Amino acid sequence: MAPKRARTLGGAVGAAVVVVATVLVVSLVTGENILDVLLRKVTGQGGGAPSPTTGQQGPATGEDAAEAEERLESLETAEPAPRGDYDRDEFGSGWIDTDDNGCSTRNDVLARDLTDTEIAPDCKVLSGTLDDPYTGGTVEFSSEDPQAVQIDHVVPLSLAWRMGADEWDRDTRVEFANDFGNLLASDGPANREKSDSGPGEWLPYEGYQCSYAVAYVDVLHRYELPVSADDRRGLTDALAACDR
Numbered sequence: 001m002a003p004k005r006a007r008t009l010g011g012a013v014g015a016a017v018v019v020v021a022t023v024l025v026v027s028l029v030t031g032e033n034i035l036d037v038l039l040r041k042v043t044g045q046g047g048g049a050p051s052p053t054t055g056q057q058g059p060a061t062g063e064d065a066a067e068a069e070e071r072l073e074s075l076e077t078a079e080p081a082p083r084g085d086y087d088r089d090e091f092g093s094g095w096i097d098t099d100d101n102g103c104s105t106r107n108d109v110l111a112r113d114l115t116d117t118e119i120a121p122d123c124k125v126l127s128g129t130l131d132d133p134y135t136g137g138t139v140e141f142s143s144e145d146p147q148a149v150q151i152d153h154v155v156p157l158s159l160a161w162r163m164g165a166d167e168w169d170r171d172t173r174v175e176f177a178n179d180f181g182n183l184l185a186s187d188g189p190a191n192r193e194k195s196d197s198g199p200g201e202w203l204p205y206e207g208y209q210c211s212y213a214v215a216y217v218d219v220l221h222r223y224e225l226p227v228s229a230d231d232r233r234g235l236t237d238a239l240a241a242c243d244r
Contacts, residue, residue: 059210060210060211060213060214060242062243062244064214065213065214065242066244068213068214068217068218068239071218071220072217072227072236072239074221075221075225075226075227075232076226076227077227077229078163078227078228079228079229080159080162080163081163082162083158083161086158086161086162086166088157088158090161091165091173091176091177092170092173095107095151095178096178098175098178098180103123104123105151105178105180106151107119107124107125109151109180109183109184110128110151112185113130113185114128114130114141115129115130116129124143125143126143127140127142127143128141130187132187132190133184133186133204133208133211134152134186134194134204134208135187135190135205136207137187139187147188149185149186149187149188150185150186150187150192151183151186152183152191152194153182153183154183154216154219155182155219156196156197157176157177157196159196159197159198160176160225163226163227163228164224164225172223176223181215182219198227198230199213199235199238200230201234206241210238210239210241213234213238213239213242214239216235217235
């Protein structure tokens, strides 16, 4: 922002240099996006506690399953286009702060999905326990071994790209990549095994398939994405197995 009076220019520039230097140091220490840190410095929004309930989803109910079946029936069927020029950066270069609580999406999801968490003042989740939705097992998370628990996109970004997200504007793709309803903390190896597969190729362990299918259909419905024939069959089978 330009100073109100010319005589304050020198002081304003000096203050800006201090802020930028602070931002660079904080970014190097915490691993946060520099622009996010700078925005919080400028607006005065310090690191706060993550919002553990934002977008949180419990086990799917019979009503959820019935609604998902209706939505699935209404979705267009289409086959994925070639991968083409897909680039992860088309969905944003990293996690951002979507709910203006001063914390990155990654830390918000970890705080939401893990229990017994230890969280630093700058929002970073240091440790916690994950009841893994993909394997049914338990994973101990530590920021010293962050890959043990990864944040998965239920509808993979590259698959969404091939199903029509390549025609979205960048803001919509960034929103999609940081949508809490499309994100789950999950076991790292299971997440890598899933990769960019849809439900026609990969499903979580039986105890979570219903909730997974409900979440998957919800994302397709909200973003008006089509579904492949194989994925439709996988989702249909998963929803049919839901408790009613």
